[in-house]
Amino acid sequence: MKKILFFPHLQMQSGHHQAAEALMDLVQQRYPDAEVKKIDLLSETNKLLERVITTGYMQWIKLAPRLYSKTYKKLYFGQQPLDEQYIWHQPLFLHKLKRILKEEQPDLIFCTHSLPSCMLSKLKLSGQCHVPVVNVYTDFFVHDYWGHRGIDAHFLPTLESKDQLSNDPNVPGQLIVTGIPVHRKIRRPDSDSSSHQKHRKPVILLAGGNSGLGCPSQMFQELEYVKDFQFVVLCGHNDRLYRKIESWKLPHITPLGYVFSREEMNDLYEAADALVTKPGGVTVSEALRKRIPMFIHSALPGQEEMNLETLIPKGLVTQLVPGQPLGDQLRESLSDKQRMKTWRKAMDSYAAELAFQTDEEIIQVIEELLAPIDEKVIGKTPSIKRRSVTAT
Structure with a gap:
């Protein structure tokens, strides 16, 4: 029976967990008898430390966003990959990780966060891990905390990220532009044609943020007066926002x-x-799969800021202008046929970057990674390298 481990980060629900769950579902579909397990290395090492880091992160980006942004870029974009350097906290995590590998005896490992990836790369380079390891990137860029030298395959978000790693001599693993994994239940549209009823109000899905961080409160006040759209507001666990919108009792806004x-x-x-x-990363990727026009109301410091630096030049999202009415910006963009045509071309260009257009093709790569060494040598399964090169 196969055993496959997935390493996200922290206990709170995030894109790291969602990407892991998307791949876990594919593995279980292909290997119903396989044991699939998700492990957070940080909480397994020290639960109190995990809670402190989670709380500290939330408070930091709320109270000092600019400082967090500067610190993030300085820490994660250095002169050389961190798996080549000694990191002060590595003995703590390496010790726990070696115990996990000894107890679990996995056949394949997926990392959807850089911390376990970096630690596993160090173990593989020192000969203490012989299990295939795959990096699964959950943002639209690659930073230097990810493991490089010891990783067997990289599921990359964009062609630019593949070019970045292709030019790095420290990356011997296979490079595959898969996009950020999306759960198969978020289905690809059957065609480009819309099934929406004519003469109805346009429906705007508004993601307020699971915790409410970074979401401008003024934007929600505007919704009361924008009655030519039907708004569905995703409040997540932000109960305060949910109760506030529900108290308005407005038929064109649904929390x-x-x-x-x-x-x-x-x-x-x-x-x-x-x-x-x-x-x-995952929210944008779901909308890319569904081919929905995206408007960005705000970005958290660090990862989300960096995502915008990729998404805006590629024409995949529109950044809303602060201070300008939301309704006016939506009307102007959605009614502009040339702008929508340009956006569809950008969507097509991004889709063409992806090595795979179906979940079945990703499953084939997982099959190869799980195949016995002798099968890979005699060529009973397709080569990942050949697939990534010919497809991208």
């Missing part, structure tokens, strides 16, 4: 709490004419 069902989330995407959101 929703945290959406646990991916089928329900897929239905919401299907009904939407546009998405107003922050540039989180």
